[in-house]
Amino acid sequence: xxxxxxxxxxxxxxxxxxxxxxxxxxxxxxxxxxxxxxxxxxxxxxxxxxxxxxxxxxxxxxxxxxxxxxxxxxxxxxxxxxxxxxxxxxxxxxxxxxxxxxxxxxxxxxxxxxxxxxxxxxxxxxxxxxxxxxxxxxxxxxxxxxxxxxxxxxxxxxxxxxxxxxxxxxxxxxxxxxxxxxxxxxxxxxxxxxxxxxxxxxxxxxxxxxxxxxxxxxxxxxxxxxxxxxxxxxxxxxxxxxxxxxxxxxxxxxxxxxxxxxxxxxxxxxxxxxxxxxxxxxxxxx
Amino acid sequence: xxxxxxxxxxxxxxxxxxxxxxxxxxxxxxxxxxxxxxxxxxxxxxxxxxxxxxxxxxxxxxxxxxxxxxxxxxxxxxxxxxxxxxxxxxxxxxxxxxxxxxxxxxxxxxxxxxxxxxxxxxxxxxxxxxxxxxxxxxxxxxxxxxxxxxxxxxxxxxxxxxxxxxxxxxxxxxxxxxxxxxxxxxxxxxxxxxxxxxxxxxxxxxxxxxxxxxxxxxxxx
Numbered sequence: 001x002x003x004x005x006x007x008x009x010x011x012x013x014x015x016x017x018x019x020x021x022x023x024x025x026x027x028x029x030x031x032x033x034x035x036x037x038x039x040x041x042x043x044x045x046x047x048x049x050x051x052x053x054x055x056x057x058x059x060x061x062x063x064x065x066x067x068x069x070x071x072x073x074x075x076x077x078x079x080x081x082x083x084x085x086x087x088x089x090x091x092x093x094x095x096x097x098x099x100x101x102x103x104x105x106x107x108x109x110x111x112x113x114x115x116x117x118x119x120x121x122x123x124x125x126x127x128x129x130x131x132x133x134x135x136x137x138x139x140x141x142x143x144x145x146x147x148x149x150x151x152x153x154x155x156x157x158x159x160x161x162x163x164x165x166x167x168x169x170x171x172x173x174x175x176x177x178x179x180x181x182x183x184x185x186x187x188x189x190x191x192x193x194x195x196x197x198x199x200x201x202x203x204x205x206x207x208x209x210x211x212x213x214x215x216x217x218x219x220x221x222x223x224x225x226x227x228x229x230x231x232x233x234x235x236x237x238x239x240x241x242x243x244x245x246x247x248x249x250x251x252x253x254x255x256x257x258x259x260x261x262x263x264x265x266x267x268x269x270x271x272x273x274x275x276x277x278x279x280x281x282x283x284x285x286x
Numbered sequence: 287x288x289x290x291x292x293x294x295x296x297x298x299x300x301x302x303x304x305x306x307x308x309x310x311x312x313x314x315x316x317x318x319x320x321x322x323x324x325x326x327x328x329x330x331x332x333x334x335x336x337x338x339x340x341x342x343x344x345x346x347x348x349x350x351x352x353x354x355x356x357x358x359x360x361x362x363x364x365x366x367x368x369x370x371x372x373x374x375x376x377x378x379x380x381x382x383x384x385x386x387x388x389x390x391x392x393x394x395x396x397x398x399x400x401x402x403x404x405x406x407x408x409x410x411x412x413x414x415x416x417x418x419x420x421x422x423x424x425x426x427x428x429x430x431x432x433x434x435x436x437x438x439x440x441x442x443x444x445x446x447x448x449x450x451x452x453x454x455x456x457x458x459x460x461x462x463x464x465x466x467x468x469x470x471x472x473x474x475x476x477x478x479x480x481x482x483x484x485x486x487x488x489x490x491x492x493x494x495x496x497x498x499x500x501x502x503x504x505x506x507x
Contacts, residue, residue: 192377
């Protein structure tokens with residue numbers, strides 16, 4: 001690296017720019033994923049009860065529903081509680097309820113689902129089980145909203161996969177070609193090394209190590225640059241965007257993925273070097 | 287030392303670079319391989335250090351059949367040969383010391399042994415005061431001397447030189463030839479490809495003449 005500082009700077013710089021773009025994509029992806037997760041927490045099944053249950057029956061129903069693998073929580077909302085909620089929702093118009101009896105509203109069970117089941121299929125599976133109990137008369141789970149949410153999540157995942165795949169391919173392509181160019185510039189050096197009796201492993205090892213070092217450095221710079229730009233510019237704009245959708249804060253890449261970026265940079269450097277070296281060192285033995 | 291049997295090489299169907307070459311070169315000989323451009327001189331030398339594979343025939347160096355050698359064994363053969371090229375082939379971003387050290391480092395020699403041998407080799411070619419210089423900081427003649435030092439530092443059994451004086455002036459050519467003669471006097475077999483007839487006339491040795499890939503003459507002047 002010290003013998004060809006300009007080449008190394010070019011290689012590290014190119015890798016850093018490519019990986020910075022990947023890091024930004026990651027930041028956007030994780031924050032939008034957090035958005036969809038926060039939306040999904042609103043997914044719940046509300047089942048209205050025909051009449052106020054006895055304590056033991058309620059206890060049995062709760063135990064039964066909590067035993068479903070999809071279910072995270074079961075909350076009993078009494079008529080009085082439902083009436084109070086309704087009164088609060090009316091706000092300034094709550095005086096419309098003056099003189100009314102809480103018994104006009106039915107009691108209900110609010111069933112929250114575990115994270116892996118907060119989608120249409122998960123909801124439908126629980127609803128099918130609940131329907132077996134004749135005491136559960138009316139089930140509401142926002143079918144239309146759920147379908148739109150599922151479609152949105154599917155679209156997000158599909159877009160992320162396509163875009164992410166393209167970005168990954170582009171990064172690999174750019175890094176591989178950058179390394180190939182740096183090795184092409186040093187092909188005479190490689191030729192001489194093989195002519196004086198260097199084995200392929202002896203010749204390749206320093207360049208593979210150099211590729212790994214460049215990849216690691218590129219990954220580190222990408223991490224630093226993306227964090228800097230995130231904290232100085234992106235964080236505020238992302239917060240204002242996501243706040244309107246109900247997400248209170250945005251976050252940078254989680255630590256495992258920060259480490260993953262460093263590892264990816266190093267791996268790309270090693271793979272790029274090894275692939276290019278196979279071509280430049282091999283032809284000496286025709 | 288070197289035995290070449292029925293050696294042939296062609297790059298295209300209609301033209302043969304080498305055609306049915308049969309030669310024997312003894313230990314300690316100094317041999318010129320001469321002929322017009324395209325006669326096959328460089329091709330022959332490349333075959334000897336396994337830079338190319340022949341289409342037919344065999345080459346034996348010190349009893350080893352190098353044409354049938356596994357690719358993994360080629361580096362070990364090259365460590366016993368010294369090769370000098372017309373364009374010197376020094377690594378430009380390494381000092382003369384590093385360039386000449388490299389063949390010994392490749393063999394895993396210890397640092398103090400490398401330093402001693404490299405200094406001796408550079409002293410032999412008159413470059414002991416230029417250890418820290420880079421190839422582009424010295425003249426063409428000095429670069430070729432450094433290339434010869436690199437070739438001789440491993441005490442090769444055979445020294446192959448492909449037009450080593452092609453880019454040099456007359457005086458420098460004479461200086462380079464003296465170095466080859468010193469190496470030969472020490473027991474190294476020297477095989478030099480050249481089209482410089484004046485050189486052959488001034489320093490007469492065995493001459494093998496190639497024409498259109500064939501040996502047309504093999505004589506001692």
